Amino acid sequence: PVSSRQAFPLPSLPRKQPTVLVVCGPAQNGAIGLVCARHLRIFDYEPTIFYPKRSPDPLYRDFTTQCEKMDIPFLSYLPTEVQLINDAYNAVVDAVLGAEAEAGEGREPCAAILATLKHVRIPIVSLDVPSGWDVEAGSSGGISPDVLVSLSAPKQCARRFLGRQHFVAGRFLPYDVQKKFELNPPKYPGTECVVAL
């Protein structure tokens, strides 16, 4: 979670206000999105969150409280007219579904959200897995993120990623885990917690 924020390009944003829409799904990927939104706020971005199906997990509920107390607005609905999203925000963080998502589980309202996101013209930054993609096979006709931040290590579907930048955020994986799974991670520069692949 601490690492996802660093993939965001710094103020070279087209809109006057550094607005970012963070779309959070019902499970862990969404919770990571909440943490990301909070750090974006600390970095002086103006995040807005859409979090339609809130997890009952106490840790994730606390993440929500932290965002609310930091005056990060929560949308009550996602506009279906994409031009409204294109006009209001510089980028969208896709924290809807991660590698843990299983087919058919909690798919609504995710399917509707993804249908809208498919048509936005502003860059999408996906956390771990572009939402809706099969973790291994990738996607046909799903969302096309501009930036992918692989968490821990890239998933197989990342091979099909065609966007501009692919970061991996896995610096803090213990060495024995890295060896056990033969991750062969790249070298992280300095004290950075993300590295561009």
Add this chain to the structure above:
Amino acid sequence: DRERCRPHRAMHGPNAGSGPRGLRFLGQEEAQAIDQELFIEYKFSVDQLMELAGLSCATAIAKAYPPSSFTTSQPAVLVVCGPGNNGGDGLVCARHLKMFGYQPTVYYPKRPNKPLFEGLTTQCQKMDIPFLPEFPAEAALIDELYGLVVDAIFGFSFKGAVREPFGSILSTLERITVPIASIDIPSGWDVEKGKADGLQPDMLISLTAPKKAAMHFAGRYHFLGGRFVPAALQEKYTLNLPPYPETDCVLQLT
């Protein structure tokens, strides 16, 4: 980066009421109040903030004392952890130092029976960070084996007398010549008044905001870490924190 690490005279003297651009130095009660507000109002967990704090410490150390600057054959660092949250910050710091290419060793004589600290200890052990069974008997031994000591003994809640074994540990640390980096408060110092004949660290990493003791800090490097204070809280306590650079989790004050 080289430029920022050039030695500067400490900007905060005992008579300074505030630092650069009105940066406030907190009293002990204020520091405790802010902490409580983060946990109770904002619902941060101790784990979350400790992780960010420890990461800040390791990052600051890496900026001021890069591994290439060590004269010991390996960038060996001794991390001395106290019995409370400052010790926990030290454990997190040790783990990140390992990730950053250092060779930390931990001394952790008084360990709380709480899952948080047990977890942090396990994480360090599983990363092959050794835990010394005994504190090095002499200052000269520390100077020989390590290029840096991290003081994670006492933090901003410290009050009153120093209990053993920390009294003896601090006496030894007062005699070492390798630099000491203190987390939040130089251990043994009064949190507001300092301690003229106490530990003289080369680096201080103030967490959240500097405490009044930092006005007596005379070492080379003063960093601010713990970049998690919401804007509203900063305003409420008029912290006047200078802006952190970009997405960095530390800010070099001196």
